[in-house]
Amino acid sequence: MLTAFFSRKPHPEPPASRVAPSAKIITEAWQLGAQLPDLTTENPPVSVRLPGDQRAARLGQGMDFELLRAYQPGEPASLIDWRISARTTEPMVRIFREPAQRQCHIVLDTSESMFFGTRYQLKITQALILAHLLTAAALHQNLAVCLHAPGLPARSMRHPSTSRASLLNQLHELGDWVDRLSSPQAIDWAGFRQRLGGGLSAGQLVVVLGDFQADFAADPHLLGWLPLAERHQLWFFAVFDPAEAQLPDLGAVTFAATPPARPVRLDTHQPALRAELAARFAQRLAAVRDLALAMGGRSTVVSTPTPVPELLTQCATQLLYGSTAPLS
Numbered sequence: 001m002l003t004a005f006f007s008r009k010p011h012p013e014p015p016a017s018r019v020a021p022s023a024k025i026i027t028e029a030w031q032l033g034a035q036l037p038d039l040t041t042e043n044p045p046v047s048v049r050l051p052g053d054q055r056a057a058r059l060g061q062g063m064d065f066e067l068l069r070a071y072q073p074g075e076p077a078s079l080i081d082w083r084i085s086a087r088t089t090e091p092m093v094r095i096f097r098e099p100a101q102r103q104c105h106i107v108l109d110t111s112e113s114m115f116f117g118t119r120y121q122l123k124i125t126q127a128l129i130l131a132h133l134l135t136a137a138a139l140h141q142n143l144a145v146c147l148h149a150p151g152l153p154a155r156s157m158r159h160p161s162t163s164r165a166s167l168l169n170q171l172h173e174l175g176d177w178v179d180r181l182s183s184p185q186a187i188d189w190a191g192f193r194q195r196l197g198g199g200l201s202a203g204q205l206v207v208v209l210g211d212f213q214a215d216f217a218a219d220p221h222l223l224g225w226l227p228l229a230e231r232h233q234l235w236f237f238a239v240f241d242p243a244e245a246q247l248p249d250l251g252a253v254t255f256a257a258t259p260p261a262r263p264v265r266l267d268t269h270q271p272a273l274r275a276e277l278a279a280r281f282a283q284r285l286a287a288v289r290d291l292a293l294a295m296g297g298r299s300t301v302v303s304t305p306t307p308v309p310e311l312l313t314q315c316a317t318q319l320l321y322g323s324t325a326p327l328s
Contacts, residue, residue: 018179019124034140035316039137105205108209108210123304130209131209135171235292249269251268
């Protein structure tokens, strides 16, 4: 009995049917995340450095005042400048030109198309693994991390944090949310981008984890991300399943849908239909890649069966050389 007590795991393995990644994979992602190169590139403001300048970790508030704007609902109350708000009719927020600490904002796509997978795990599961990996890397590089899930309206907005325990708890909460999500809701990407851009000072890192299927259907060129790209660094992770790139011949297949949408029945025995679906998939990935190249950001294509060590290699290759291995 004593042997069983001391060998007990602090985090029991979740059931295999869960959408969220297992505790073993999460542990591996946090261990390997510290090995990633710098997620952001920061140039010193002058060519000559004074002793200690730009070397210590930047903490506290920013230095250069930029503008004063009204407080937006949902933002942390700590951003309100109460001295100025006391002389106005509404709460006011001070925005600084240089952030005191660089932030990494991770956006998780929880739309209906992300709950699809034919190899080992779903696309949403791979996106959660990437969120764990990038969160560990950002904390190791002294970046404040903020997790966004615009498809989960019941989740309260959190401010950027540097606490590993807090962020790990938030990631576990997201895993529990997607496990209990019976009917994924459509995401208002235009409204989310507007709210996100209005609450950030320039120079932050925004990472988007998703398949861009719903966003691509509304905007084939994904131009809605340009306002964010003008002020921030963007990194797109296009998560896909191998069946999307080359749908096998499965005969008549019915794809379920969330009401009010109706299920779609396709005859995959027709070569023309499989070629059309593969062409749409290639166009979506090309739009993500072209947008990232045009705005000076990054784009990485990730397959659902990719293990964590290969995810680390893909991310490191993108950060060091600006490209990843071609899609096979």
